[in-house]
Amino acid sequence: MNYRLIIISAYLGLMLTGCSEKKETQIALQKQVERPNIILFVADDHGTDALGAYGNKVIKTPxxxxxxxxxxxxxxxxxxxxxCAASRSVILTGLFGHATGSYGHVHDYHHFSTYDKVKSLPVLLEKEGYATARIGKYHVAPESVYHFQEELKANPRNxxxxxxxxxxxxxxxKPFFLYFCTDDPHRAASTNPGQWDAPNSFGNKMEGYAGVETITYNPEDVIVPDFLPDSKESREEIAxxxxxxxxxxxxxxxxxxxLKESGxxxxxxxxxxxxxxxAFPGAKxxxxxxxxxxxCIIKDPSSKLKNTTSNAMISWVDLTPTILDMAKVEIKDNSFHGRSFKDVLNVKEPEGWDQIYASHTFHEITMYYPMRVVRDKNYKLIRNIAWRSEYPFxxxxxxxxxxxxxxxxNKxxxxxxxxxxxxxxxxxxxxDLEKDPDEMLNLANDPNYKGVMDEMIKKMKDxxxxxxDPWxxxxxxxxxxxxTGVNL
Known part of the structure; x- marks a missing residue:
């Protein structure tokens, strides 16, 4: 037997195996380099009413x-x-809250929590080689489902x-995913709890915050949305x-x-x-x-469109599949209730993005008022499942x-x-939001819209x-x- 030939063959085999493994590692590293970094910045209770980019000429948001x-x-x-909590569960899972147990607030005695079998966005990105970090408001549970590798600490109001x-x-x-969540502009403890007509502070302090320029507004100058009363109290709170x-x-x-300095x-x-x-009655x-x-404002350096607007109807249930798509993660069919709108960023007038759904069940645990919504082009149907009850605050x-x-x-x-x-x-x-953007004229019982009602109800049931949906x-x-009532 030629032992020398065997030894040489084995050595060459090991070299080839080593080269193959090294090549696979290089390919894997190359894939990591090609993956974009992602920053998801989530404000707390911020409407389109208070952003310069959405038409408010008073507020300063340069x-x-x-x-x-x-x-x-x-x-x-x-x-x-x-x-807050229910919405954030949808943002990070791509699944409606009624399907994950995320029915309402997670903190204190409310104690709603996502099923432990759910795979969230940070967990899925970590599996793909991303470094994941979060800072500020978390408001989801359990931690094992919404796990980030790193929790950064800072005052969420600053x-x-x-x-x-x-x-x-x-x-x-590594490519990174940063989940940046402020406490602003959520309401805070009142500036004067003993005085009912004192405006809420919205986290503002007389002494301000380190490193932040305090920008104040005259209540007379603010823009009062149509759904709010134009009163002294409203204006002071909006300021x-x-x-x-x-x-x-x-x-x-x-x-x-x-980010720019980081290159x-x-x-x-x-x-x-x-x-x-x-965070005003009539909105939140x-x-x-x-x-x-x-x-929703997205800057994707690879996108063809810049400084433009999109009328595509998108939903927060679409965010997780979209971000995974952006991160070049293969998405299996039916993994999410939402779908990726990554390609929308390259199309001025995309087709097939004219329908969304919504599902609310609780806010606080004492606020049981389930609603389901379907929006199809200009029509919007709300079903108030607990309609016999007074709407809770x-x-x-x-x-x-x-x-x-x-x-x-008693107004x-x-x-x-x-x-x-x-x-x-x-x-x-x-x-009909095209004719009635303030949602004042209920067409549900109008015989002229029976066909629309029947079709919208069918879409809602489907x-x-x-x-x-258990409801x-x-x-x-x-x-x-x-x-069955049995946990199998």
Missing amino acids: NLDKLASEGVRFNNAYCTTAS TVEMAEQCQGILASE QYYQSVSRIDQGFGRLMQM KADNTIVIYISDNGM TTLYEPGMKLP ASDLWAASTWQEVYRN EFYGKRKVQDYLFRPEFELF FQIKTR LITWDHDSSLQG
Whole structure:
């Protein structure tokens, strides 16, 4: 036997194997280099009403306006539920909350939590070689489902300080995913809790925040949205809200400056959104337009479109599949309720993006008021499943001087809507948003729209079946999706 030949053959085999493994490693590293970095910046209770890029000429948001000039601003971007924790679960899973157990608030005694079998966006990106980090508001559970490799610490009301703490992740040798979540412009403890007509502070402080220029607004100058009463109380609260938004803008600007200094701006996708609409009755917790139609600005350096707008209807349930697509992660069919809109960033007038769905069940655990929504082109159908009950108030919205001024004076109207109509809603609300953007004329019982109603109800039921919505049972006691009660 020629042992020398055997030894040489084995040596050559090992060399070839080593070369093959080295080549595979190089290919894997090359794939990592080609993957973009991703920053998902999520504000807390920020509507389209308070952004220069969306037409507000009073508020000062130069850094976010610059992002819009460099990317794509969506005119029809929607959350699926206008409640912080529930909305964030959708953002990070691509699944509706009614299908994941994320029915409402996760903190304190509310204790809603996502099923532990769900795979969230940061977990999926980590598996693909991404460095993942989060900073600021988390508000989802359990941690095992929404796991980030790194938790950065900073005052979530000081977005400049938050940005400064992101230096490490921006310098990552791996592609990175940064989940940047402010507490602004969410309501805070009132500036004077003992005085009902004092405006909420929205996190603002007389002494300001380190590194942040305090930008104040005259209540006489602010723009009062049509759904709010144009009162002294509303204007004072909106002025505080604007100040909080301007603080976000400064932190965002600092983060973008740091990104540019890192040399990675040309390979980083930046997404700016909010979890739900402004924290005023009539917006947050409702599925009327002010509650769910939100800012969405995306700068993708590889996109063909710059400084443009898109009328495509997108939803927060689309964000996870979109970000995975941007990260060049293979997406299996039916993994998510949403779908990637990555290609929309390259098309001025995309087709097939004219329908969205929404699903709200709880805000706080004492606020059970399930609603389901289908929006198809200009028509929008809201089904108020608990329509026999009075519409519930989030605790901070009830205490808002904007609401208390109406409530304590027993006024008939809150903005354009009668107080009675706001508190007691019919089972169905059908609106033609092209003719009625304020959602004032309910067409649900108009015989001229019976065909539209029938078609919209069918779409809503199909949506509930497709997403295995337990509340399907509220249609004629349909128990087809009900489980056995046994955890198999």
